[in-house]
Structure formats: structure tokens, C-alpha cells
Amino acid sequence: MSPPLVTLTSDFGMSDGYVATMKGVILSICPDARLIDISHEVPPQNINHAAFVLGTTYRHFPGSAVHLAVVDPGVGSARHPILLVTPHGAFVGPDNGLFSFVLSANGATLSEQLRPEAQALDSVHVNVPDGCQAFLLNRAEYWMEPVSDTFHGRDIFAPAAGHLAAGIPAQDLGSPLSRLRSSYFPPIIANAGRMDGHVIHVDRFGNLVTDLVLEEPVDLTMQVEIRGQRINGISRNYQSASGLLAIKGSH
Structure with missing residues (x-):
């Protein structure tokens, strides 16, 4: 058994x-655990950056994996510690x-009426999707007692991850939740051969990542415009054009 x-x-x-410290807590609870670092270089308190990194990485791990994520500017406040x-x-x-x-x-859906002024990546409440469960820890x-007001990663989240890895059932760790906090992802607007999307991430190379999905075969002749800057055509790789270019991502 792995x-x-x-x-x-x-x-x-x-x-x-x-x-x-978090790794030590996990291993003290589940000595057999295999610990993998996704990233600890998320810009300080940048929740959306961390969400993108985790969201484009987790699916490459086995479905039995436990993913511990701590970017927590609200630590010690009324925000909930959770398990999804x-x-x-x-x-x-x-x-x-x-x-x-x-x-x-x-497939999470909004659980509240959207504010008219809502922008991409604003915080909203969503329903826990079908086929998923959420728990308040x-x-x-x-x-780990006593619980610090400033390091729930050590005192609440790492112990929960360790107990899950050790085989404790999820429902033993807390009470069920029906909705969670999420960033808002506005729908893509498509009309008359045009798609309007949003920048959702900037990586360490300076690439602007959008929520537009290009299906194969990609129309290499399409134009991309962002804040008045127009790019003529889609490049297959970074060597096929000079200067500013548009390229299909690999996330």
C-alpha cells in the first residue's frame, strides 16, 4: 500500500x-505520510495566486491525496477553518x-445574489458542489493545544491533514457545511465571433493568464486585445514571435 x-x-x-513546523506536526500524527511541497513562494497574503497554483496542480496528484493550503490573512478572525x-x-x-x-x-454554483458591481475574483459564497462534502473544523x-491566534497552519490545519492521512474519517473532524467562500468567475461573453474574458493570474515570468479556453485546432489567425494592446495571431511557442505575443497556455 502506498x-x-x-x-x-x-x-x-x-x-x-x-x-x-507544519511538516513536523503532520509526521508526528502520521509518520508514514509522504510530504510534497507545491509552493511556499506565493506572494504574501495573495489568496487568488495561491488558489490558481493549487487549482492547476492538484489534479495531477492521486485522488487520495490531502492538500494543505495556508495563505491566511484572516487568521484568528471569524473566518472558518475548513475541510473540502x-x-x-x-x-x-x-x-x-x-x-x-x-x-x-x-461545478460550484452561487449561493447568494450577485452584487451588480461584482468583478472577476471578488469574494462570494458558493454552494458545496454535488459529489463533494465540506466540514467546519x-x-x-x-x-494542537493551545491554539495560537496567528498560526492555525500549525495548530488546526496541519493536525487535520495529519489525521486525514492517518485514516480518520472526514466527518469526525467537524460539522457539515453547505456553502463556502470562493472567488467569482464571471461568464465568458461570446458574441459575433468575439470572446470577452478576464485575466485571472500573472505567473513569475510575467505571463497574463486568462479564463479564455482555446479548443484544438487553435485558430492561429485570431486577434487578441488587452487594454488597447492588439496582438495579431496566436503563437505556437515563445520562439515563433518577437515582443508581445499570445499563446495557448499549458495549465
Whole structure:
């Protein structure tokens, strides 16, 4: 039997001991766990960046994996510590939108009336998708005591991930939830041969990642316009054009 797999994503960086502390907590609960770092270089408190990184990575791991994510500017406040269980893995972290792309990929729908002024990536409530379960992590016997007001990654989230990896059922860790926080993804507007989308991520190379999906075969003659800048044609790779270019992503 393969050892349980736990991934870690955070904005903690590697110059301090925060990541190692969470790993130590997990291993003290589940010594057989295999720990994989997705990224700890998320820009500080950038929830949307972390959500994109996790959302484009988790599906390449086994469905039995536990994904621990801690980018938590609201730590110690009224925001909920949560567990989201999907057919493609379990996700532990704060209820602040970190799991937006996971929820969207599983068909989450809005649970509230959208504000007229809502913009892409604004925070909204969504229903827990069919086939998924969500839990409020409120069973203190599965925490590290005393619980710090500023390091729930160590005291609540890492213990939850460790207990899940050790085989504790998800429902033992907390109470069911019917809705969660997510970023808002506006619908793509398509009309008369034109599609209007949104920039949802900027990677470390400076690529602007949009929510537009290009199906194969890609029409290499299409034009792309962003804030008045027009790009004529779609490039197959970075060597096929000079200067600003548009290219189909590989996320």
C-alpha cells in the first residue's frame, strides 16, 4: 500500500521555520505520510495566486491525496477553518477562497445574489458542489493545544491533514457545511465571433493568464486585445514571435 500523500502550499517562504513546523506536526500524527511541497513562494497574503497554483496542480496528484493550503490573512478572525472533500482529493485550509478553482472545477454554483458591481475574483459564497462534502473544523480534540491566534497552519490545519492521512474519517473532524467562500468567475461573453474574458493570474515570468479556453485546432489567425494592446495571431511557442505575443497556455 502506498504511503498517504500530503501536499503543502503556503506564502510562508523557506527562510523561516513555519513550513518545517507544519511538516513536523503532520509526521508526528502520521509518520508514514509522504510530504510534497507545491509552493511556499506565493506572494504574501495573495489568496487568488495561491488558489490558481493549487487549482492547476492538484489534479495531477492521486485522488487520495490531502492538500494543505495556508495563505491566511484572516487568521484568528471569524473566518472558518475548513475541510473540502472532493472526488479528486481532500483540501484543508481557511475558508477564504483558497479552494476557488477546485470548487469551480467541480461545478460550484452561487449561493447568494450577485452584487451588480461584482468583478472577476471578488469574494462570494458558493454552494458545496454535488459529489463533494465540506466540514467546519471544530473538533478541538484534533487540534494542537493551545491554539495560537496567528498560526492555525500549525495548530488546526496541519493536525487535520495529519489525521486525514492517518485514516480518520472526514466527518469526525467537524460539522457539515453547505456553502463556502470562493472567488467569482464571471461568464465568458461570446458574441459575433468575439470572446470577452478576464485575466485571472500573472505567473513569475510575467505571463497574463486568462479564463479564455482555446479548443484544438487553435485558430492561429485570431486577434487578441488587452487594454488597447492588439496582438495579431496566436503563437505556437515563445520562439515563433518577437515582443508581445499570445499563446495557448499549458495549465
